[in-house]
Amino acid sequence: MTARSQSANAPARSRRKPATAAAAAPAAAGDDTFAARLLAWFDVSGRHDLPWQHPRSPYRVWLSEIMLQQTQVKTAAPYFERFVARLPDLPALAAAEQDTVLGLWSGLGYYARARNLHAAAKLCVERHGGELPRDLDALTALPGIGRSTAAAILSQAWGDRHAILDGNVKRVLARYHGIDGFPGLPAVEKRLWALAESHLPPARMTDYTQAQMDLGATVCTRADPACILCPLQNDCVARVHGRTAELPVPKPGKAVPQRHAQVLWLLDRSGRVLLQRRPPTGIWAALWTLPQHEDDEQAERWFETHLDGEYADGEALAPIAHAFSHYKLELQPRRWRAVALRARVGDNDGLRWFAREELAELGIPAPIRKLIEAAG
DNA sequence: AACTCGGGGTG
DNA sequence: CACCCAGAGTT
Numbered sequence: 003m004t005a006r007s008q009s010a011n012a013p014a015r016s017r018r019k020p021a022t023a024a025a026a027a028p029a030a031a032g033d034d035t036f037a038a039r040l041l042a043w044f045d046v047s048g049r050h051d052l053p054w055q056h057p058r059s060p061y062r063v064w065l066s067e068i069m070l071q072q073t074q075v076k077t078a079a080p081y082f083e084r085f086v087a088r089l090p091d092l093p094a095l096a097a098a099e100q101d102t103v104l105g106l107w108s109g110l111g112y113y114a115r116a117r118n119l120h121a122a123a124k125l126c127v128e129r130h131g132g133e134l135p136r137d138l139d140a141l142t143a144l145p146g147i148g149r150s151t152a153a154a155i156l157s158q159a160w161g162d163r164h165a166i167l168d169g170n171v172k173r174v175l176a177r178y179h180g181i182d183g184f185p186g187l188p189a190v191e192k193r194l195w196a197l198a199e200s201h202l203p204p205a206r207m208t209d210y211t212q213a214q215m216d217l218g219a220t221v222c223t224r225a226d227p228a229c230i231l232c233p234l235q236n237d238c239v240a241r242v243h244g245r246t247a248e249l250p251v252p253k254p255g256k257a258v259p260q261r262h263a264q265v266l267w268l269l270d271r272s273g274r275v276l277l278q279r280r281p282p283t284g285i286w287a288a289l290w291t292l293p294q295h296e297d298d299e300q301a302e303r304w305f306e307t308h309l310d311g312e313y314a315d316g317e318a319l320a321p322i323a324h325a326f327s328h329y330k331l332e333l334q335p336r337r338w339r340a341v342a343l344r345a346r347v348g349d350n351d352g353l354r355w356f357a358r359e360e361l362a363e364l365g366i367p368a369p370i371r372k373l374i375e376a377a378g
Numbered sequence: 379a380a381c382t383c384g385g386g387g388t389g
Numbered sequence: 390c391a392c393c394c395a396g397a398g399t400t
Contacts, residue, residue, distance in 0.1 A: 066395085067395065068395095068396095069395090070394095070395035070396095071394090071395065071396045071397075072383090072384080072385095072393090072394055072395080072396060072397095073384090073385080073386085073394070073395075074386075074387070074394060074395080075395075076386090076387085077385075077386060077387080077394090078395085109385070110384085110385075111383075111384030111385040111386085112383055112384055112385085112396090112397090113383080113384085114382095114383065114397080114398075115383090115396090115397085118397085118398090145397090145398085146396090146397070146398090147397085148396060148397050148398085149396095149397095150395085150396070150397095151395085151396070151397080154395075166395085168394095168395045168396075169393085169394060169395065169396085170394095170395065171395090187379090188379080215395055218395085219394095219395080224388095224392095224393070224394085225388080225389075225393095252392085252393090253392085253393085
């Protein structure tokens with residue numbers, strides 16, 4: 003039975019339940035429509051013609067999973083074709099010379115994968131009659147096969163009910179459930195495993211496993227995900243809260259500190275904006291920018307001494323995230339319209355009103371320019 | 379928990 | 390150029 007024939011009767015099943023009518027309830031673990039929606043999407047938009055799907059055999063599934071570790075489909079596919087043409091089954095691999103195996107792997111990288119693959123094939127001949135064992139622990143005991151790869155092999159090759167947790171699934175789940183924290187951290191990973199287990203459908207595991215990877219690879223991509231096409235968009239926490247760009251939390255590089263600042267966007271009655279020249283040293287040295295303060299209290303004190311008007315009238319706008327090499331800065335802008343400087347305040351503070359047409363000539367930090375030149 | 383393995387794609 | 394990718398093994 004092929005993947006195509008297995009999924010052919012799925013639309014009829016999913017039509018019975020109006021999966022698209024799922025309410026915008028918070029994403030919860032347990033009995034939900036996560037898998038049903040994903041499978042319905044997979045039937046229409048999933049990838050059904052990958053090389054290792056036709057024919058689908060335990061050996062080919064295994065080889066594909068190893069090749070796809072930290073490697074994209076487009077890169078691995080030609081290597082896969084060449085490999086199975088030369089070594090079409092597990093006994094052939096076990097009997098091959100190591101140079102042959104490494105030669106077929108040449109250019110793919112992570113060559114320990116090839117050595118482990120070869121050693122595992124020999125172990126299968128010794129221990130399991132020349133076949134891959136249909137058992138999670140026995141598979142995990144083989145070199146190069148961890149928990150996720152073992153689960154992927156069992157579900158893809160035999161339809162057994164095991165959760166996977168690769169980079170795609172981590173990304174989908176971190177966004178869908180709004181999981182903060184780098185997914186590589188053991189505590190976060192443990193939680194993601196539990197969530198992955200909680201969504202397992204009662205059947206169609208072969209398609210479900212492929213569907214998760216397809217969604218992550220083609221819709222829920224790392225950058226610029228196509229949420230409009232996603233079957234999980236209604237109750238995806240990251241989608242609903244506009245946090246798809248923040249989740250999953252990226253691998254911590256060298257723990258750059260996060261700083262915050264208040265930014266005052268002040269407009270006078272003719273629509274001119276008040277800019278302040280920054281000090282000659284430090285970040286954004288000597289550039290023109292919006293008056294900036296470390297916290298709300300300092301910002302209010304500065305406002306009271308420099309401006310006529312009510313600080314509380316300021317409209318809080320969406321925060322702006324900006325990254326430097328050595329720290330991250332979150333700017334919290336507030337906007338006032340039709341305010342005026344106090345009479346005694348002159349240019350001695352490096353303060354000036356600028357008309358909109360004058361901004362193009364000025365040195366203004368990019369995030370600030372983006373803010374104040376935005377339409378509106 | 380941090381490090382290592384790697385070539386390729388991407389902004 | 391920096392970062393990430395259908396992870397797993399070692400220290």
